[in-house]
Amino acid sequence: MIVYTVGTFDLLHVGHLALLEYCKSLGGVLAVGVASDRVVNSYKPNVPVIPLDQRMEMLRALRCVDIVRPYDELEYVSGCKELNADIFVIGEDWGNKPHNIAVESYLKSAGKQIKQVLYNPRTSSTSIKQNVIAQSYNVSNLKTTVA
Template structure:
């Protein structure tokens, strides 16, 4: 079974690792789609801190990940088709946007599944960035900024 999941994977953390290790339990091969900066900027106010190539390199180093591919458009049907995904794993913030509906319909037509997972409340890239900014504002690293 081929499992496909997608994300930004900026500032790789234990929540990402837990997600990917869970995905690997669902099948034999785990393929991870990584959003390009342009894709991320289409739905978030800021682009990732870590460049795409480095985010992909970090994911490739994980033993639970079998393949990593970038995606440059906010659509999932073509990648699910290309990797022949049996299961597409999505996050809890999955909505009814056209690109989401399109992949749901495609997978249903092929008798494939979508598995929705909850985010790990321990951490997130956003929380990590907020903590760094908070530390900067406390003056801990102000000398390095000047």
């Protein structure tokens, strides 16, 4: 059984690890699609902090991940077809955008499964970035006050 999930995986953290370990528990092979900077920039205001090749390298190093593949278009049907994925795992913010509806339709017609997971509230790339900015602000503010 092949399980496929997709994401940015910027600033790899325990929330990502929990998702990937859950995905691995669903089947024998876990394939992870990693969004290119161009894809991320099409729906988020900023590109990832970590370059695509490094994000992929970190994912390949995880024992629960078997296949890592980049994707450069905001669509998931081709990845599901190429991998012959049995289960496609999505996040809680999935929504009803055309690229989401297209893969749901494909999976249903092919007799495949789609599973939706809740995000791990312990951490997120956004909160990590906010903490770094806050700490950076505090350090620079401290330097100006001391000087």
